[in-house]
Amino acid sequence: MTLTNKNIILGVSGSIAAYKAPNIVRRLQDLGAQVRVILTQGGAQFITELSLQVVSKNKVHNNLWNKEAELSMGHIELAKWADAILIAPASAHTIANLVSGKAGNLLGSVILASDCPILIAPAMNQQMYTADSMQANLKILLERQITLIEPDSGKQACGDIGKGCLGKPSAIAEQVGLLFQHTKLSGKKVLITLGATIEAIDPVRYLSNHSSGKMGSALANACIEAGAQVTLVHGNISVTLNQKAQLISAMSAEEMYQAVMDNITEQDIFIACAAVSDYSAQAIKKDKIKKSEKNLILELTPTKDILKSVCQLTPKPLCIGFAAETQNLLENAKNKLKNKGCDAIILNDVSRNDLGFKSDENEVLFLDHKNTIKIEKNSKQKLGRKIVEILSEKFL
Numbered sequence: 151m152t153l154t155n156k157n158i159i160l161g162v163s164g165s166i167a168a169y170k171a172p173n174i175v176r177r178l179q180d181l182g183a184q185v186r187v188i189l190t191q192g193g194a195q196f197i198t199e200l201s202l203q204v205v206s207k208n209k210v211h212n213n214l215w216n217k218e219a220e221l222s223m224g225h226i227e228l229a230k231w232a233d234a235i236l237i238a239p240a241s242a243h244t245i246a247n248l249v250s251g252k253a254g255n256l257l258g259s260v261i262l263a264s265d266c267p268i269l270i271a272p273a274m275n276q277q278m279y280t281a282d283s284m285q286a287n288l289k290i291l292l293e294r295q296i297t298l299i300e301p302d303s304g305k306q307a308c309g310d311i312g313k314g315c316l317g318k319p320s321a322i323a324e325q326v327g328l329l330f331q332h333t334k335l336s337g338k339k340v341l342i343t344l345g346a347t348i349e350a351i352d353p354v355r356y357l358s359n360h361s362s363g364k365m366g367s368a369l370a371n372a373c374i375e376a377g378a379q380v381t382l383v384h385g386n387i388s389v390t391l392n393q394k395a396q397l398i399s400a401m402s403a404e405e406m407y408q409a410v411m412d413n414i415t416e417q418d419i420f421i422a423c424a425a426v427s428d429y430s431a432q433a434i435k436k437d438k439i440k441k442s443e444k445n446l447i448l449e450l451t452p453t454k455d456i457l458k459s460v461c462q463l464t465p466k467p468l469c470i471g472f473a474a475e476t477q478n479l480l481e482n483a484k485n486k487l488k489n490k491g492c493d494a495i496i497l498n499d500v501s502r503n504d505l506g507f508k509s510d511e512n513e514v515l516f517l518d519h520k521n522t523i524k525i526e527k528n529s530k531q532k533l534g535r536k537i538v539e540i541l542s543e544k545f546l
């Protein structure tokens with residue numbers, strides 16, 4: 151069960167059980183979620199803004215009429231930020247507002263402006279809970295696909311015994327987690343290298359290649375979407391990377407090798423998508439090489455093979471390599487699969503101008519030791535999702 155990479159809004163409304171809200175925040179965080187709290191006026195009668203701010207490590211949102219926040223349409227921003235909205239405890243009043251789509255407070259406005267899943271955990275006196283109007287309201291919400299986290303039965307704050315006690319915070323957090331348990335990558339750790347390495351020749355010049363990092367970035371997004379915990383070791387890139395990933399910059403082949411080796415233990419999957427230079431300068435000149443009429447001979451030495459080194463680890467993560475080829479594509483890719491000892495190779499033809507390096511599109515072959523699957527030309531984002539789908543099906 152995990153909420154890795156998930157943004158959860160916790161709506162806290164005016165039930166006596168609101169004092170349990172910090173505990174719910176903690177349990178959501180334990181599952182890996184980022185939590186922001188919206189506190190209604192009623193909720194603020196039972197739990198302080200400060201407690202919720204400290205525990206959630208985020209400012210608490212409690213006012214629709216906050217001029218500063220609304221400069222950038224804060225309620226819409228919050229609605230877009232959320233992957234799920236949990237109202238716990240959900241008071242009878244807030245539930246009724248939800249049914250009629252009222253947007254008179256911040257929580258109501260955010261809910262209306264959001265298209266993410268909504269969960270409610272009602273908490274109230276047993277008579278209030280069983281009242282016809284309450285049950286009719288819950289029926290309407292269930293028909294709208296809102297998830298109801300049923301209250302427990304027991305002794306209540308008022309002394310009554312019956313159904314209406316807020317469920318256990320851990321059970322409530324797990325119900326939120328259940329919403330996202332559909333991918334095999336949930337909670338898996340994935341390390342991806344991407345971009346081009348840069349091998350210095352002298353203080354101003356270097357050897358590099360055309361890799362933009364777009365394919366690696368698309369793969370990272372797809373893994374994050376699928377709930378993985380992603381580490382990106384990147385060389386020179388021309389894309390903005392997903393901030394939900396841990397980002398490590400490693401410009402030369404040697405730096406990239408070190409960064410990968412320092413972070414590879416604990417990883418479930420390694421995807422070598424970076425275009426790593428096969429050679430680096432034997433010695434980097436201390437001063438700028440001066441122009442002359444004579445030929446210049448640069449001595450290059452082979453760099454360390456990152457993919458092969460990871461494949462030789464015991465235990466080793468699932469290893470996926472990329473082969474960027476311009477000739478004998480399939481033969482070279484099959485050799486790479488065998489020689490490196492990896493589980494699959496993704497082959498792309500970098501001789502074509504419409505695909506591969508720098509392009510927003512790609513077309514690849516996914517080769518493992520049994521089959522070859524062609525993934526038709528598509529945007530790198532869609533291709534990333536397809537690759538993640540295939541590797542989940544085949545290996546996880």
Ligand SMILES: Cc1cc2nc3c(=O)[nH]c(=O)nc-3n(C[C@H](O)[C@H](O)[C@H](O)COP(=O)(O)O)c2cc1C
Pocket residue numbers: 162163164165166167190191192193240241242243244245273274275
């Ligand atoms: C001491 C006290 C305890 C209350 N406990 C509850 C409760 O457990 N559940 C509930 O639905 N309403 C409860 N209420 C009523 C709500 O706080 C009230 O309906 C309020 O308007 C809810 O506002 P909100 O839904 O905007 O937070 C309680 C009121 C008081 C004074």
